[in-house]
Amino acid sequence: MAQRMDSSSNRLDDAARAGWLYYVAGNTQEEIASKLGISRQSAQRLVSLSVSEGLIKVRLDHPIGRCMDLASRLKSRFALDLVEVVPSDPSSDSTTIGVAEATATEIERWLKRPDPIVMAIGTGRTLKAAVEQLTPMDCPHHKVVSLTGNIAPDGSAAYYNVIFNMADTVKARSFPMPLPVIASSARERELLHAQPMIRRTLALAAQADVTFVGIGDIGPDAPLHVDGFITDAELKELQKAGAIGEICGWSFDADGKLIEGLTNDRVASATIPSREHALVVAIAMGNRKLPGIKAVLNRRLVNGLITDERTAEGLLKLL
Amino acid sequence: MAQRMDSSSNRLDDAARAGWLYYVAGNTQEEIASKLGISRQSAQRLVSLSVSEGLIKVRLDHPIGRCMDLASRLKSRFALDLVEVVPSDPSSDSTTIGVAEATATEIERWLKRPDPIVMAIGTGRTLKAAVEQLTPMDCPHHKVVSLTGNIAPDGSAAYYNVIFNMADTVKARSFPMPLPVIASSARERELLHAQPMIRRTLALAAQADVTFVGIGDIGPDAPLHVDGFITDAELKELQKAGAIGEICGWSFDADGKLIEGLTNDRVASATIPSREHALVVAIAMGNRKLPGIKAVLNRRLVNGLITDERTAEGLLKLL
DNA sequence: ATAAATGTTGAGTATTTGCTCACACACGGG
DNA sequence: CCCGTGTGTGAGCAAATACTCAACATTTAT
Known part of the structure; x- marks a missing residue:
């Protein structure tokens, strides 16, 4: 039988x-x-x-499901600790929609902590949009420190410096940098950085628990140039030297390596905090920024990324 | 903003x-x-x-997943309490493969119970195959009662009567029916059923906790005819009267209604236990039996079904 | 403007689940 | 035939999860 x-x-x-x-x-x-x-x-x-045995397959029928899938792939692909991928709005070419809200949420998550933290903040349109999304809170126990100078070339306050907005909204102690973004010479930068107050601020930035920075592109519409921090000639030189992106004014090439010389000799911003000791989150989306984001991730300059679905796909497709 | x-x-x-x-x-x-x-x-x-909110979808990547899906649809469609759908083997046209094992498993599940139960058993090829799959056990506390007579028209033991096999294998107390399946007349049936021993067995069958029956078709190869219980002429009459299936010899039409008169006046089997008080499981698969199964389910003659994937699909597709 | 209705939250608690361990049983080699 | 070896099993326990309840916030209707 x-x-x-x-x-x-x-x-x-x-x-x-x-x-x-x-x-x-x-x-x-x-x-x-x-x-x-x-x-x-x-x-x-x-x-x-x-x-x-893999008999059971679960899947998430929600736009965000795809995002989280992309996020987890980015996370392992680039050894990141934090990745947020927000849904892309196909009908919008904004470079802040979604990521601004997500960044605000992430910032708030940190500010909600009862134990005092030091948060470093870069500059740029994306971060400004994010800070505008912040809900008013009361965080006198936290410190927010700017990584970049807040003086525009014409002497006015740099429009996209966000430290004041942020400090206002969340009532945290703020540490701006009363500096130009890019000094007129390497020598001037040394002098400025030697000032006791600036030194303290720079030191504070170096020990930030969490850092949020934007990534700028070095294309024809490079924010550094559009906002008047660098001249047409300087932009061209940077491009010729292989620069494809910048963080807080620090230009880097396709490998994420800082460009030697040129404007980088005069950038007055704090150096980007080390990802060894803290969470350093880059916020960026859009095709124009793709090579820059790629370089940053490959070089492991950051260990956090907030971007959108489309950009995440692009990053993963570019090998 | x-x-x-x-x-x-x-x-x-x-x-x-x-x-x-x-x-x-x-x-x-x-x-x-x-x-x-x-x-x-x-x-x-x-x-x-x-x-x-239905955001999470789980699915089972295993042939059996489809089976259980079919089973649950059959269950609600026909108000069944037990449905087992086994995978179909596309390369086999056996009418017992799979369901035999599944039926054996289900029978064993009942026999494993420590509290004494009464199990009623029909007859047929399918059930025989199922009983042959039973693992030897020791169940002296259970009672197994046959619903049908075990005497073939020629006086020999009916081949597809399974009560003896079963009792042997599981060491349960068995209650066969020393009767022909179909008496020679209504009057003879009355006399046989009036015998005290038969009455007790019939009474026991009526209070079965669980019942397993096969479903036979009334086509050209009707088991009732092939096994010699009914003549060619009787088969034709049944067909003309609209019979399309039978359980324990009781013929019914496409609505599951018992045929009036004809062989049904002489069927010596116990009536099928009521699904009101117990679990009554039909075991059947194959296209030939499809109309019969359909009728039985529609009429709510049973509250359990063991079949295969293909048949289950057929049942659901037929309305 | 007030009250009712609705929804959200955290705390506490009961239920459910995952894990470790020791044991039993079958299989196959010496 | 006996003895590893390895697989499966149940008990007990720790962790994780689901549920209930009361308080509070928010919205809706009068």
């Missing part, structure tokens, strides 16, 4: 059945056990087996 | 995120809580929301 089919396939069948009863039918493992005439533990093992 | 997007979509987003972290990334709810900066309870609610 035909013997029972071999037990291994039987076991997988049982596992499938148990998994189905558990995940699809919503049975408890004890119910499954009694239905299958086995002990609860065995039911548990079967359910667990159905998962480990 | 644009306000935060309305909270309902935000909430669903969070739910999706939580659901993703929970089901896809395998985080614990406490981890999710800390990552999202909310309380553990809120994380639990979000996860639960993601499920109840």
Whole structure:
């Protein structure tokens, strides 16, 4: 007489059945056990087996599901600690929509902590949009320090410096940098950085617990140039030297390596805090920034990224 | 300035995120809580929301998954309490493969119970195959009662009567019916049923806790005819009267209604136990039996069904 | 403007689940 | 035939999860 089919396939069948009863039918493992005439533990093992054997597939039917999938791939691909991928709005070419809100949420998450932290903030349109999304809070125990100078070339306050807005909204102690973004000479930068107050601010920035920076591109519409921090000639020189992006004014090439000389000799911003000791989050989206983001990630300059779906896809596709 | 997007979509987003972290990334709810900066309870609610909102879809990548899906549809469609759908072997046209094993499993499940039960058993090829799959056990506390006579027209033991095989294998107390399947006349049936021993057996069958019956077709190869219980002429008459299937010899039409007169006046089998008080499981598969199964289910003659994938599909497709 | 209705939250608690361990049983080699 | 070896099993326990409740916030209706 035909013997029972071999037990291994039987076991997988049982596992499938148990998994189905558990995940699809919503049975408890004890119910499954009694239905299958086995002990609860065995039911548990079967359910667990159905998962480990890959019989059970869960998927998330929500736009955000895709985002989180991309996020987790970026995370492992670039050894990141924090990745937020927000849904892309196909009908918008804004470079802040979504990421601004997400960044605000992430900033608030840090500011909600009861223990005092030091948060460093870069500059740029994206960060400004993010800070505008912040909910007013009361965080006198936190310190917010700017990584970049807040003086525009014409002597006015740099429009995209966000430290004041931020400090206002969240009532934290703020540490702006009363400096130009790019000094007129390397010598001037040394002098400025030698001032005790600036030194203290720079030191504070260096020990930030968390840092948020934007990434600028060095294309024809480079923000550094559009905002008047660098001249047409300086932009061209940077491009010729291979610069494809900048963070807080520090230009880097396609490998994420800082350009030697040129404007980098005069950038008055604090150096980007080390990702070794803290969370350094880059916020950037859009095709124009793609090569810059790629370079930053490859070079491991940051360990956090907030971007959108489309950009995330681009990053992963570019190998 | 644009306000935060309305909270309902935000909430669903969070739910999706939580659901993703929970089901896809395998985080614990406490981890999710800390990552999202909310309380553990809120994380639990979000996860639960993601499920109840249908954001999370689980599916089973195993042949049996389809079976259980079919089973659950049959269950609700025909108000059944037990449905087993086994995978179909496309390369086999056996009418017992799979269902035999499944039936054996189900029978064993009942026999494993420590409290004494009464199990009624019909007859037929399918049940015979099922009983042959039974694992030897020791169940002296249970009673197994046959629903049909075990005497073939030529006076020999009916081949497909399974009560003896079964009792042997599981060591249960057995109650066969020393009767022909179909008496020679209505009057003879009355006399036979009036015998005290038969009456007791019939009474026992009527109070069975669980019943397993096969379904026979009334086509050209009707088992009743092939096995010699009815003549060619009787088969034709039944067909003309609209019979399309039989259980334990009781013929019924496409609505599941018993044929009046003809062989049904002489069927010596016990009446099929009522599904009101017990589990009555029909075991049947194959296209030939499809109309019969359909009729039985529509008429609610049984509250259990063991069949295969293909047949289950057929049943659901036929309206 | 007030009250009712609705929804959200955290705390506490009961239930459910995952894990470890010791043991039993079958299989295959010496 | 006996003895590893390895697989499966159940008990017990720790962790994780689901549920209930009361308080509070927010919206809606009068």
